[in-house]
Amino acid sequence: MDFTMSDERRMLADSLRRTIERQYGPEARAKADDTGSDPAVWAALAELGVLGALFTEEQGGFGGAGPDIATVFEELGRAAVAEPVTEALLAGGILADCGKSDAVEQLIAGDMHLCLAQTEPGNRYDLTTVSTQATESGGAWALTGHKSVVVNAPAANLIVVTARVAGDVGDRDGIGLFTVAANAKGLAMRPYPMIGGGRGAEVTLDATPAERIGPDDTAAPILERHVARAILAQCAEAVGMMDAIRDMTLDYLRTRKQFGRPIGSFQALQHRMADMAIEIEQARSAVLNLAGHVDEEPALRDRHASAAKQLIGRAARLVVEDSVQLHGGIGMTAEYGLGHLVRRLMAVDHRFGDTDHHLERFIALRIGAEAG
Amino acid sequence: MDLSYTPEERAFRDEVRAFLRDRLPKRLSDKVRLGRHLSKDDYLEWHARLREKGWLAPNWPKAHGGAELSAVQRHILDEEVTAAHAPRVVPFGLNMLGPVLMKFGSSEQQAHYLPRILNDDDWWCQGYSEPGAGSDLASVRTTAVREGDEYVVNGQKTWTTLGQHADWIFCLVRTDPQAEKPQQGISFLLIDMNTPGIEVRPIVLIDGSTEVNEVFFSDVRVPVENLVGEENKGWTYAKYLLTHERTGIAGVGFASAGLANLKRIAATEMSGGRPLSENPFFAARMAQVEIDLMAMATTNLRVVAQAEAGQAPGPESSMLKIKGTQIRQEINFLTRRAVGPYAMPFASELLEEGTNHEPIGPEYAAAAAPQYLNNRKLSIYGGSNEIQRGIITKTLLNL
Ligand SMILES: Cc1cc2nc3c(=O)[nH]c(=O)nc-3n(C[C@H](O)[C@H](O)[C@H](O)COP(=O)(O)OP(=O)(O)OC[C@H]3O[C@@H](n4cnc5c(N)ncnc54)[C@H](O)[C@@H]3O)c2cc1C
Numbered sequence: 001m002d003f004t005m006s007d008e009r010r011m012l013a014d015s016l017r018r019t020i021e022r023q024y025g026p027e028a029r030a031k032a033d034d035t036g037s038d039p040a041v042w043a044a045l046a047e048l049g050v051l052g053a054l055f056t057e058e059q060g061g062f063g064g065a066g067p068d069i070a071t072v073f074e075e076l077g078r079a080a081v082a083e084p085v086t087e088a089l090l091a092g093g094i095l096a097d098c099g100k101s102d103a104v105e106q107l108i109a110g111d112m113h114l115c116l117a118q119t120e121p122g123n124r125y126d127l128t129t130v131s132t133q134a135t136e137s138g139g140a141w142a143l144t145g146h147k148s149v150v151v152n153a154p155a156a157n158l159i160v161v162t163a164r165v166a167g168d169v170g171d172r173d174g175i176g177l178f179t180v181a182a183n184a185k186g187l188a189m190r191p192y193p194m195i196g197g198g199r200g201a202e203v204t205l206d207a208t209p210a211e212r213i214g215p216d217d218t219a220a221p222i223l224e225r226h227v228a229r230a231i232l233a234q235c236a237e238a239v240g241m242m243d244a245i246r247d248m249t250l251d252y253l254r255t256r257k258q259f260g261r262p263i264g265s266f267q268a269l270q271h272r273m274a275d276m277a278i279e280i281e282q283a284r285s286a287v288l289n290l291a292g293h294v295d296e297e298p299a300l301r302d303r304h305a306s307a308a309k310q311l312i313g314r315a316a317r318l319v320v321e322d323s324v325q326l327h328g329g330i331g332m333t334a335e336y337g338l339g340h341l342v343r344r345l346m347a348v349d350h351r352f353g354d355t356d357h358h359l360e361r362f363i364a365l366r367i368g369a370e371a372g
Numbered sequence: 373m374d375l376s377y378t379p380e381e382r383a384f385r386d387e388v389r390a391f392l393r394d395r396l397p398k399r400l401s402d403k404v405r406l407g408r409h410l411s412k413d414d415y416l417e418w419h420a421r422l423r424e425k426g427w428l429a430p431n432w433p434k435a436h437g438g439a440e441l442s443a444v445q446r447h448i449l450d451e452e453v454t455a456a457h458a459p460r461v462v463p464f465g466l467n468m469l470g471p472v473l474m475k476f477g478s479s480e481q482q483a484h485y486l487p488r489i490l491n492d493d494d495w496w497c498q499g500y501s502e503p504g505a506g507s508d509l510a511s512v513r514t515t516a517v518r519e520g521d522e523y524v525v526n527g528q529k530t531w532t533t534l535g536q537h538a539d540w541i542f543c544l545v546r547t548d549p550q551a552e553k554p555q556q557g558i559s560f561l562l563i564d565m566n567t568p569g570i571e572v573r574p575i576v577l578i579d580g581s582t583e584v585n586e587v588f589f590s591d592v593r594v595p596v597e598n599l600v601g602e603e604n605k606g607w608t609y610a611k612y613l614l615t616h617e618r619t620g621i622a623g624v625g626f627a628s629a630g631l632a633n634l635k636r637i638a639a640t641e642m643s644g645g646r647p648l649s650e651n652p653f654f655a656a657r658m659a660q661v662e663i664d665l666m667a668m669a670t671t672n673l674r675v676v677a678q679a680e681a682g683q684a685p686g687p688e689s690s691m692l693k694i695k696g697t698q699i700r701q702e703i704n705f706l707t708r709r710a711v712g713p714y715a716m717p718f719a720s721e722l723l724e725e726g727t728n729h730e731p732i733g734p735e736y737a738a739a740a741a742p743q744y745l746n747n748r749k750l751s752i753y754g755g756s757n758e759i760q761r762g763i764i765t766k767t768l769l770n771l
Binding site: 119121122123124125126129148149151170190192193194195196200202257258259260266268269317321324325328329331332333334335339342343346347349350351354356357359360 | 501504506507508511530531575576577578580584641642643644645651653654657701705708709712713714715716717718719730732733741744745746748749751752753756757758761762
């Protein structure tokens with residue numbers, strides 16, 4: 001057993017933390033809400049190697065393993081950085097697996113923004129329910145459909161899209177992967193800020209020209225692999241956020257006085273904080289479990305992905321609700337530093353599946369594992 | 373024992389329902405159901421409808437123009453009105469100040485202010501909390517110093533709900549800084565918001581709403597006749613206000629309306645090829661909260677029956693406050709979860725009053741996350757749930 005971090009990862013984490021502390025604040029966050037990304041912050045992240053750490057050497061990076069992802073995102077979470085790094089990991093990872101090395105290179109250099117258009121109205125968290133249609137004529141593909149809540153779509157130069165090349169809406173087979181240029185014809189967007197920071201959009205495609213990437217049969221396995229990696233990123237980010245929220249709440253309990261003494265001296269509140277601390281350590285362990293299995297065979301990988309996402313969904317709810325409660329009124333205000341952390345942590349439950357979704361999947365995967 | 377309403381009570385309920393059918397404008401109930409922000413005029417419009425019917429002040433005695441309804445009738449009215457997604461009645465004048473003036477105000481104050489409250493001539497807000505005085509309300513530091521026929525008020529109030537609309541504020545102010553106990557030096561003062569030296573600044577909450585404010589006082593001159601009761605006895609009046617009129621505290625009507633809304637959403641949202649309401653995991657969560665609500669409705673009626681028999685609600689109202697807010701917050705949580713990925717767009721213009729923006733996803737989605745966030749307040753204000761637990765352990769459990 002060895003739970004220590006490698007020297008390289010420790011160095012990256014330290015420099016990332018210092019940079020964020022120095023550079024990241026309300027202005028950068030406002031920029032991300034307005035445009036999807038603050039160019040100065042994005043350039044700094046690329047410069048530090050944050051984007052490179054998400055990819056393997058063959059892909060042009062210098063990391064790409066589970067612990068690399070966990071290290072980066074835990075630090076990003078601590079300051080609730082609203083830059084689209086998860087999109088870089090997710091859509092960039094898919095492009096890398098499909099041999100699109102030029103785009104990945106640009107991404108790592110900080111010269112590109114990406115997004116994955118997968119969710120549709122009504123498919124909720126189901127990766128293989130795809131109704132956007134892909135049609136081919138004379139070797140050229142065109143896509144028609146509605147993709148919903150596409151995170152980072154407004155800033156993306158290139159959009160990775162899932163669409164159906166064969167079969168029915170719910171079929172696991174017949175899902176294709178495509179890229180669509182941001183200025184492609186027939187592409188329309190309704191952009192908006194996201195509750196956890198950054199920007200998203202409703203994306204409609206109307207006979208929009210697209211390039212097919214990925215395997216000829218079905219893209220489901222690629223999609224599932226990269227969503228598992230994105231879940232790892234999201235869970236690690238959540239742990240970083242929870243650490244920051246716990247520290248803020250503890251500080252507040254030590255300084256806020258009512259009835260002539262610090263409210264942290266009331267045992268009822270002390271016990272709440274003890275419970276919160278326990279759940280955060282559980283969450284940290286769930287992330288370690290997933291980080292250690294994210295490159296394993298799919299059934300094992302996804303069991304850990306669902307376990308982590310399920311546990312962190314529960315822990316996040318507790319941390320969101322109790323941190324606000326223990327702060328009292330001040331915890332409800334937008335201006336105080338807790339607000340954006342709480343909103344971003346809350347949003348974790350609305351992407352890549354909520355706790356119920358993953359509880360159900362965990363049970364199904366377990367039954368599958370025992371039967372096999 | 374009989375759990376059902378008497379024929380008279382049922383007849384009253386039918387009357388309330390008919391009134392709501394005829395007189396609650398759909399424009400208003402749609403806004404409430406969709407979680408949109410209400411304007412001052414929206415509140416006033418609904419007040420006017422209730423006033424016409426004589427139900428704006430159901431708890432006031434007839435002598436003061438109220439409806440003097442029984443506790444059970446009040447409960448029925450409350451429940452039906454909220455379940456129909458009517459705007460809430462703004463409580464500051466009608467439910468808070470009104471009863472205090474009736475009990476402790478001078479006859480001149482009663483004759484002047486009560487009809488104006490009933491008529492919506494004045495919009496009142498509540499100036500209790502301060503940055504340093506939340507749960508420990510008796511530590512208020514805003515001072516009122518007597519100079520001739522006036523008090524000179526200096527200090528700051530905060531979290532003042534809908535203070536941006538207010539013409540008047542009732543305040544707890546410190547008139548005797550030397551008093552032995554902090555509770556002893558407090559007075560209850562009525563202050564015209566148009567007096568020079570008052571500044572109102574909005575506070576933006578985490579859901580993007582601006583319903584609370586900071587109110588600053590610098591050398592604000594208030595005529596002494598605006599003092600309620602005796603100087604330095606304000607704490608007694610404040611406590612009376614806090615314990616009075618607590619039957620609605622459980623929020624059964626709000627919970628029922630919220631649950632009905634949740635069920636509609638869950639029946640519409642699809643999950644794994646079937647409605648979310650048929651997903652066993654989600655169905656179990658909805659059933660759980662419904663079971664809790666059914667029991668709480670009866671707990672609430674037990675307290676209402678006591679009140680009807682003339683007993684003042686004691687620590688029971690603390691129980692209702694805690695359980696009621698837990699249930700409402702759970703419903704808010706489930707509603708947020710039910711809308712799935714559409715909880716993530718954060719387009720506050722969709723919640724603005726009078727919005728005509730195209731919705732993002734289903735129309736009901738826009739308010740789900742903001743309302744979840746906003747209603748975290750339920751367990752913080754009106755005596756936080758921790759404070760209520762303290763009351764239960766001390767006065768009910770004798771620990
Ligand atoms: C949306 C909103 C609207 C409001 N509207 C109004 C209004 O119109 N007018 C008005 O006057 N006020 C209003 N309030 C203020 C409200 O009453 C206070 O927020 C409340 O009293 C709590 O005070 P606080 O926020 O200072 O928290 P604090 O009192 O600082 O409490 C912080 C935490 O400590 C806990 N705590 C405190 N004391 C103890 C104890 N002895 N034992 C255990 N735990 C304890 C609390 O429960 C809480 O969890 C509003 C508040 C909100 C959030």
